[in-house]
Amino acid sequence: MYVEIIIIFAIIILILTINGQVSSNKFFEEGNILFKKLKEDDYDFLVRAKYGNTIDPDVLFAKRTKNGLMITVGILIFFISNFSYVNLIVAVGIGYFIFRSGYSNLKSYYKKHLHEIDVMLPYYLKTLEILVQHYTVPVALGKSIDDAPPVFRDGLEILINTINAGDSSIEPYMEFARQYPVRDSMRMMRLLYRLSLGTQERKQEQLVAFSRSISSLTQKARDVKYKNRLDKMEGKTMVMLGATGFGVMILLILAIVQMFQM
DSSP states (O other): OHHHHHHHHHHHHHHHHHTTSOOHHHHHHHGGGGGGGGSOTTHHHHHHHHHTTSSOHHHHHHHHHHHHHHHHHHHHHHTGGGOOHHHHHHHHHHHHHHHHHHHHHHHHHHHHTHHHHHHHHHHHHHHHHHHHTTSOHHHHHHHHTTTSOHHHHHHHHHHHHHHHTTOOSSHHHHHHHHHSOOTTHHHHHHHHHHHHHOOHHHHHHHHHHHHHHHHHHHHHHHHHHHHHHHHHHHHHHHHHHHHHHHHHHHHHHHHHHHHHHO
């Protein structure tokens, strides 16, 4: 009985979808507010870190929700003739796993490419340093957006909008540093905030301190880059040596076996 009801209901939904009267994508995108509590705090940042501005995080989150619910409903339909609370828990658990895997993949990508994002910051700050020499810090931040790496642009827009709204505290700068928790981001944002507060007489002195910090950060980025390259070359060398040693061992064993057979 239950199976027949589910089949009839599915046929009705399919007909309405084909006729355009029901849109599952529209439902999940516009009605996604029901699932906002499941959205991770850093999800938007992770989406921007991987895809830049080419994908809307809300649309991608709607697809995650849709996939998780469809898997859950599909499993429940499969177990409809033998329905139990255990099957319900299994279906919800698998659906949640599918839903969560989208976030886990983004998190894994971010951790894997964290050093690449880390390397971008010093070079962006170097561009910002040049602009600060001619403009105030808020104006320099605004002019730096076009040349900034895509991963930083959303954070910069939030930072600039908050400053323009009248927040003259250090909090907008710290929020940017928390959004991009890479090496020395907190310290560099504090220096930038102090530079924004400095008088014209002290600006040159603060610029020198800011420039020295950026140079030190850039050198660290270069060291990390060269170290990663060296580690990669060493890894390839070890693989080659291991393969060569294994091949020589196999040849020796074959030669010994051949000697005993003679």
